[in-house]
Amino acid sequence: MRKKWPRRVLLAFGWYDYRLHRGIERYACEHGWVLYANLARERVIPWGWQGDGILAWLGAGDDLAEFVRLTNKPTVDFSYRRPYLKFARVLEDHAAAARLVAEHFIERGLRNFAFYSEIDNWSYEERGEGFISALAKYGYTCKWLRWHRAPEYTMSRDQWPRKCMWLARELKQMPKPLGVFAANDDHALDVLDACKLAGLSVPEDVAVVGAENYLLAPEAMETPISSVDTNLELMGYKGAELLDRLMNGEKPPPEPIRIPPSKLIVRKSSDLLAVNHRGVAAALKYLYQHIDEPVRIKELAAIAGLSRRGLHKAFLQCLGRTPGRELRRIRILRARMLLVDSDKKVEEIASLCGYPHLNSFCRRVQT
Structure with a gap:
């Protein structure tokens, strides 16, 4: 039985992003591809390259676009800068x-x-x-x-x-x-x-x-x-998936495939609410700047130039929430952002968001 050689795929990026590469790499590992990624480090076009398919980002660089066109291999382009090149495309939405x-x-x-x-x-x-x-x-x-x-x-x-x-x-x-x-x-x-x-x-x-x-x-x-x-990582994965189909003989889709953003x-x-009430705006600014500290309503009212009752009423009119509920809301939003977007420990995030006790922090975040 004749041995089946792994597919050889070239990454021809005029503009590089590690997340796109990561998505492609994930698909390649799952399907036993060999990736040629030298262009990510060295801007030397591999004229005469012989392989099975190309994943390209044909933004800058007319010479790179010409190389991909002349190589005449199944190709997926992650850019729409050159619509006259009739390649299959996977793009951001x-x-x-x-x-x-x-x-x-x-x-x-x-x-x-x-x-x-x-x-x-x-x-x-x-x-x-x-x-x-x-x-x-x-x-x-x-x-x-x-x-x-x-x-x-x-x-x-x-x-x-x-x-x-x-x-x-x-x-x-x-x-x-x-x-x-x-x-x-x-x-x-x-x-x-x-x-x-x-x-x-x-x-x-x-x-x-x-x-x-x-x-x-x-x-x-x-x-x-x-x-x-x-969502560039998903875009890379879906681009590799489409290239696989093209290398199996499938025709390119007539329109680009669009990848929705993740978040x-x-x-x-x-990270601030815009309000027309000057006192509420001043109070909100204070809350955002002192999110990790205990906040007393009396102090907040003084900053807003209002009585406690006036502050309560103004917050309800502008935001539909009391000052206490608004403070809890922005603390939870900040906590969720840090949990996703940082490497900090949960205990440190809790402290940064005004929760000295981890149990109360966990209850708030989960609700």
Whole structure:
């Protein structure tokens, strides 16, 4: 009986993400593939490569796209930058990611919105259009802030400060409180820098959410950025699964397969309720900043400039919750975020969220 050789699959990524690689690797291990991943480390195109299939991210690099086209092997592309190349495609669902952000902002009481991106990127266009469409269904409009970046060959040394100053001016002119959806996490950092330059507080004046959750050390940031996890690991797995079918002779699907985002990870940059009542806003800011400390209603009322009864009434009118219930809510939200998004021990998370006793913390989180 003739031995069946393992399938040889090349990873041809013009842009690399370890989560995409991890999803592909998981499928490859389950099915005995041999992966050729040298392009992830070295930008040397393997002209003449002979294998069974290609998993590609054909964003930047015309030479890489030409290599994949000429190799003429079953191919799945994770990018839509070159629609004229008739490859099978598995893509992020950018419209679904945008809907998560729109709903997040609206739930936090925001009514003024902006989308920030650079130009000439298909994924930014899909996210921006999806955000505007999602907000329109709730009756809201959105301003699209587009930065026209200079080409690399003309880029001057003042490119970054000019962009930051332009964005600061735009943000300062817009009504507050404002919710900004940035096209990706790097763009979200641009927004944070611009807010600092403009003297705007994040998230009190401007709440910021990015996309892709490509933050290697979110807890080390001055203002950790909320971000949509676009599910790249699942995208890699599903792309490998589709390539397997193509290598078995199946025809490519006529339309790209879309992978929905897994979740929106809420961090400090958008972790605040926007309210029009100045006293309630001051009390909320205090609660968020002292989430790990005992909070006395008398002190909170003084911060809000209200009586205890007035504070209770104002919270019910603005939030539909008493101050005590709101404190418990934000503590539990913060705890659930830390349980998912950090390596801290449960005891440490309990303490950071204002629960000195682990038993009471566990009861609250589970309810």
